[in-house]
Amino acid sequence: MQTLEKNTQQDTALTIAGRSFTSRLMTGTGKYRNFDEMRGALTASGSQIVTVAVRRVQTSAPGHEGLAEALDWSHYWLLPNTAGCKTAEEAVRVARLGRELAKVLGQEDNNFVKLEVIPDAKYxxxxxxxxxxxxxxLVKEGFAVLPYINADPLLARRLEEAGCVTVMPLGSxxxxxxxxxxxxxxxxIIEQATVPVVVDAGxxxxxxxxxxxxxxxxALLINTAIAQAQxxxxMGRAMGLACEAGRLAYLAGRIPVKTYASASSPLSGTVTP
Known part of the structure; x- marks a missing residue:
């Protein structure tokens, strides 16, 4: 127990655009069967950053009516996202709406936006x-941009150079x-990045x-795996614990992978027949 506490204390908070978070699990609000399940899952996960699709809230899409009012936004940090946008122009407009939504919900200093530009409806x-x-x-307009991307190291570098505060490569x-x-x-991407890398999707x-x-x-952003679980x-709690366990394992440092077996017990001092 002493070793576990020591290693845990060595970790630092997740910091994005100067704002610190103790949880490294971000969660979504889509695909839940009802708001009660959503609230229960978010609480169990320990997540502090919650993403909301701005276009769905603005248009009161089915399953999203009252979404802005369904959560206590003094407890969660809103991450508006531009889901549903097919072009850069659409995404910029929706990001501006997202910043206004954050203000309406009492987060006056929230300039975060999860940037999604997805013209491909099938994949x-x-x-x-x-x-x-x-x-x-968006960076020129003062947004803290968290871009969702393919796992492309060159694109990740370009986005970081452009001023993005994270990069968010998809797992699948x-x-x-x-x-x-x-x-x-x-x-x-992790090796090269100097901003937080958030694995998102899949x-x-x-x-x-x-x-x-x-x-x-x-950090991780997980939605469907939690929302659609039985x-x-x-599942929210399980994902939160897995996030913590994986982080602790990374900090602890894994053993090298070897071709051959290596005895865990010393050979010196063994009893001979």
């Missing part, structure tokens, strides 16, 4: 060119539950969440 893969264009404009397509199909590229089970954190990711609150 929901982000447009790298449109994302970069929108990010450059949104809602697919395929896990970390892009682990090698995510590892490169995580289906806690073991995959822990794996992403063990790679050195700074018991969202239980």
């Amino acid at each position: 929901l893969l982000p447009d790298p060119i449109g994302t970069l264009e929108a990010a450059e404009q 397509p949104i809602g697919s539950g395929q896990g970390l199909n892009n682990a090698a590229n995510i590892r490169i 995580i289906g089970v806690p073991s995959e969440a822990a794996q992403a954190m063990e790679l050195g990711a700074d 018991d969202p609150a239980a």
